[in-house]
Amino acid sequence: MTCAEDVRYVADVTVFAAYDVMELTSEDLSKRDIRAEIERTLEALKGRDEKELEEEIIARRRLDLCPSCRRKFLTSMPEGGPAPA
Numbered sequence: 144m145t146c147a148e149d150v151r152y153v154a155d156v157t158v159f160a161a162y163d164v165m166e167l168t169s170e171d172l173s174k175r176d177i178r179a180e181i182e183r184t185l186e187a188l189k190g191r192d193e194k195e196l197e198e199e200i201i202a203r204r205r206l207d208l209c210p211s212c213r214r215k216f217l218t219s220m221p222e223g224g225p226a227p228a
């Protein structure tokens with residue numbers, strides 16, 4: 144992004160895995176073998192690059208935008224709900 148305007152905007156974007164343990168119902172817990180799933184997950188993570196793993200769970204990007212880049216950035220965003228308060 145190249146620009147020469149004075150007004151700047153900062154886009155602080157955090158993309159994180161939307162896995163929420165609290166959303167598991169008791170039915171889920173009884174039907175699924177959570178322990179086995181955790182072990183499978185840990186097994187899959189073995190030998191992976193730590194930085195790469197972190198990026199997979201949470202990726203942060205800070206963008207410095209001028210007004211026209213800001214507009215481009217916002218219009219290129221996929222539709223989503225409002226940010227949580």
Ligand SMILES: [Zn+2]
Nearest residue numbers: 145146209212
């Ligand atoms: Zn710009």
